[in-house]
Amino acid sequence: MANNLLQGKRGIIFGALDEKSIAWKTALKCHEQGAQLVLTNAPVALRMGEINKLAEAVNAPVIPADVTNMDDLKNLFEQAQAHFGGKIDFVLHSIGMSLNVRKGKHYTEINYEWNQKSLDISAMSLHRVLRTAWDMDAISEWGSVVALSYIAAQRVFPDYNEMADAKALLESVARSFGYHYGVRNKVRVNTISQSPTRTTAGSGVKGFDGFIDYAEKMSPLGNASADDCANYCAFMFSDMSRYITMQNLFHDGGFSFVGVSEAVVKTIEEGQQ
Numbered sequence: 001m002a003n004n005l006l007q008g009k010r011g012i013i014f015g016a017l018d019e020k021s022i023a024w025k026t027a028l029k030c031h032e033q034g035a036q037l038v039l040t041n042a043p044v045a046l047r048m049g050e051i052n053k054l055a056e057a058v059n060a061p062v063i064p065a066d067v068t069n070m071d072d073l074k075n076l077f078e079q080a081q082a083h084f085g086g087k088i089d090f091v092l093h094s095i096g097m098s099l100n101v102r103k104g105k106h107y108t109e110i111n112y113e114w115n116q117k118s119l120d121i122s123a124m125s126l127h128r129v130l131r132t133a134w135d136m137d138a139i140s141e142w143g144s145v146v147a148l149s150y151i152a153a154q155r156v157f158p159d160y161n162e163m164a165d166a167k168a169l170l171e172s173v174a175r176s177f178g179y180h181y182g183v184r185n186k187v188r189v190n191t192i193s194q195s196p197t198r199t200t201a202g203s204g205v206k207g208f209d210g211f212i213d214y215a216e217k218m219s220p221l222g223n224a225s226a227d228d229c230a231n232y233c234a235f236m237f238s239d240m241s242r243y244i245t246m247q248n249l250f251h252d253g254g255f256s257f258v259g260v261s262e263a264v265v266k267t268i269e270e271g272q273q
């Protein structure tokens with residue numbers, strides 16, 4: 001449904017790896033709503049070449065940037081502003097990576113060097129992005145920055161491992177930087193806490209199939225899809241959400257406020273018979 005919600009707006013989308021990526025779907029929605037885009041991902045991810053399909057579909061340049069490298073980020077924001085001929089109106093941070101999960105380390109036995117790297121890529125990278133934009137005054141007034149989070153920031157999901165800590169830190173950075181950027185430039189910073197979704201990053205979590213089925217049964221509306229998350233992002237980038245900032249916004253079909261559902265009780269009772 002195209003209704004030009006983002007007509008005249010210009011945004012940077014981090015993290016489109018393949019067609020399943022939430023960032024990929026968000027880029028398509030933003031384009032459909034009239035936005036102009038710049039796409040970016042880590043050089044290693046770009047080597048897969050998939051992103052070129054998306055770049056063509058949304059008519060956007062691809063600028064490589066490792067989100068832990070300040071020189072890459074500075075170059076990205078400079079090139080994006082040159083491409084647009086002005087400031088940036090919105091940014092999607094759709095990035096997550098856990099070295100300890102990838103290497104099969106249990107939460108109680110994490111390697112701290114890998115942990116530093118995971119926190120840097122998945123959480124402090126939001127600070128790095130905001131700081132780069134802040135130093136260059138690259139985001140327009142009422143601009144909107146969204147990062148993607150998960151409810152393991154608030155509640156324990158044992159197999160989510162160190163990513164739970166990363167998401168808690170990510171949400172805190174959104175709040176803290178959101179305060180300063182709001183005061184100085186009326187720039188908004190929020191996190192969207194999304195249902196489990198079948199993507200490359202999502203499927204890396206141990207026991208993901210059980211995880212996603214459980215969430216589906218617990219949520220009155222069922223799990224929110226990547227497409228619906230993309231719609232929510234587009235809304236958050238639009239002027240329809242101007243006074244929303246420093247929030248962690250649950251986009252999860254109601255999961256976060258359910259204690260237990262009848263469907264889950266029924267499954268447990270059936271298992272006991």
Ligand code: NAI
Pocket residue numbers: 014015016017018020021022023041042045065066067068093094095096097121148149150193194195196197198199200201202203
């Ligand atoms: P994805 O695997 O498609 O996206 C993750 C992206 O992070 C990839 O494009 C990857 O190249 C990028 N990335 C990793 N290291 C990077 C670096 N050093 N510099 C720049 N980019 C880097 O998976 P998905 O699910 O679309 O993930 C997007 C966001 O959504 C992540 O923050 C994830 O934690 C979050 N999320 C995902 C959920 C799920 O179940 N899939 C649920 C809730 C939140």
